[in-house]
Amino acid sequence: MQIQQVTTDSDRVQVWWADGERRRGDTAASGRASQFHFLWLRDNCPTARHPVVGEKVLDPVTIPLEIAPASVEVANGNLRIVWANDGHESVYEAAWLYDNAYELETRQARRYQSTLWTTQMLANFLPEVSFDSVTADDEGLLTALRLLRQYGFVIVRGVPTEPGMVVKLAEQISYVRETNFGVIFDVVSMPDPNSLAYTAVKLNAHTDLVSREAQPGLQFLHCLVFEAVGGESILVDGFAAAEELKRLHPEDYELLTNTAVRFRYQDKKTDINAKFPIIRLDADGNYFEIRYSTALLAPLDIDHHLVKPFYRAYQNFSHLLRDPRFEFKFRLRPGDCEVFDNRRVLHGRDSFNPQSGPRHLQGCYIDTDDFLSRLRVLERGGRDFRESLSVVRSA
């Protein structure tokens, strides 16, 4: 990234990138400049950060709202500003500015684009890796994590069928997130269940722990024993189904993204509830998560006139989640561990006959933050994290 020249406008510095180094997301018609507000620049001066920790130490209340530069220039390829109010000098690396430009198109182009899938696509390519490759080195692990980010799931083959191995696998990525179901949960048919998961009934595709404010991110389900008849696993790309809902029934999509509904889980020791939309978008309008479990929907506490539209949308989305185009069915074998983004890829299972033989899975969770953090750190390689903060110079 090279800066060709810099100019100023009323409240901003415009950085003109050298030919051939257009902003990410640029179309031919758009400009070659990125704009940086004076306030933004002063607050993000490299000297505003602790040189070791990298956290900000500049107190934001000390920045005059009308701050402006006395001088702006390109110096040694970097942007150099001297501020009019106190003569402070700020020097910004070109690469850092490029990476942090905040025009809408630039932000959109920076966003990771996952691959939405249908069962037809999975017939040609199934995201799977071996336990040996994941545990061998960083490269093998990185391959698995990238598949997870791209498809929302990966199947790990050849995991030793010993109890507790699911945590060993998860800890390749991060520490495990404990929940009210414990650190590890055993998915078996039980005499005194506290969840439908611990019966032998069919479970329609759902996300786990919908009644918690933060649904778990990654879910691991490791097959230890499977001799029962039935019990095939189901995975559904909830974002793909949501896209189809938007196409077929845009008003239903609008309703499910904008109407928060409550989910509630109770047992002898627990009483948890949360109210969020079934299709939740983030602050920039991108998919954030699906929150869907017909088992745990609480009595609706929404306005009366929304009740019927909600059930219509809920039924239409439910039909799509069970549509053979989206519902991927397969049989786990002992030693398989399905790992999936619980907030994107819904999971379920067919009913099984517990008299026909045992079926035993072990599961655990990891937060999305910790999954993505591990992925970013692996991608960072050996570089000093303070480079991306501009506190130390990039190599």
Add this chain to the structure above:
Amino acid sequence: MQIQQVTTDSDRVQVWWADGERRRGDTAASGRASQFHFLWLRDNCPTARHPVVGEKVLDPVTIPLEIAPASVEVANGNLRIVWANDGHESVYEAAWLYDNAYELETRQARRYQSTLWTTQMLANFLPEVSFDSVTADDEGLLTALRLLRQYGFVIVRGVPTEPGMVVKLAEQISYVRETNFGVIFDVVSMPDPNSLAYTAVKLNAHTDLVSREAQPGLQFLHCLVFEAVGGESILVDGFAAAEELKRLHPEDYELLTNTAVRFRYQDKKTDINAKFPIIRLDADGNYFEIRYSTALLAPLDIDHHLVKPFYRAYQNFSHLLRDPRFEFKFRLRPGDCEVFDNRRVLHGRDSFNPQSGPRHLQGCYIDTDDFLSRLRVLERGGRDFRESLSVVRSA
């Protein structure tokens, strides 16, 4: 709760409560009836739930959107409906209907009202309990949890000054939430810190782990040793400060509730970010959380025209958070543990001189879901959780 009579309208049953048993939230002018949509009623029929687990087993796609009753009556004090499409009988207890009525005023009246505080109020009443009372029995623990819910913090006195006791205290409530800082974190001045918390600098009031999608709920800070000069603790009721911002600068309040900004944390092993508003409201417009840390605000990725309004609002809110009316300062003594709702009550500390003596706190976190769950289960007492689902009859 007694039902006087029931009537039907085009899409609903109206339940008229007996005199003197008005809906919660009723004013003299409003009616005495609660309305329940036919779809709502059918989906919440007690037979729609698993009798042991309590989860729903009725498949929502099987409910006709035009469902209507063949008959509606009061039978043995309960609402009894026979459905026209399939003759299914649904019986709803009056108390359960009353508890789940979903008119807006009813929902609002059901919501817990916490007590927003100023330093002046704390001069008259400080929420504090003894370690002995919290560990003695359920009643003592319930008292502490209710203070926490009401004020957003409680100070526990007389916690043995042994390392690890902070987890023993937290486990009175629930399992601990591990984070990238571990299960327990030691707040001491360190030679090679990975957070400003582990230096001796002043920390303005902030919430912890703003860069994570789910900020921790309860935070525990247990004072083991404190001989250093300086280092007084700070607590600020963020919801009280937000209310004051709304009163003084309504446009700033609007901006901070509607504009998501990114926070980012990095160290050698970690790279986590999240984008949410600084003042976040829930689906019903009530305070959900404050997310505020000047140390971890990432370069803004918002529209250019919002940059200056953001800094103005950010500065105004920052000034309020440091206003002596809201900033409660006190000195922890060895054996004290401050426990606070990290998403409501901001915490900080004055700088201290590490040469003047040691200062050692130990901390840990618990999720809000698990804190509130414990509180609800304690308040439930010995009652069967399936009563509130209407799956078993209330006593």
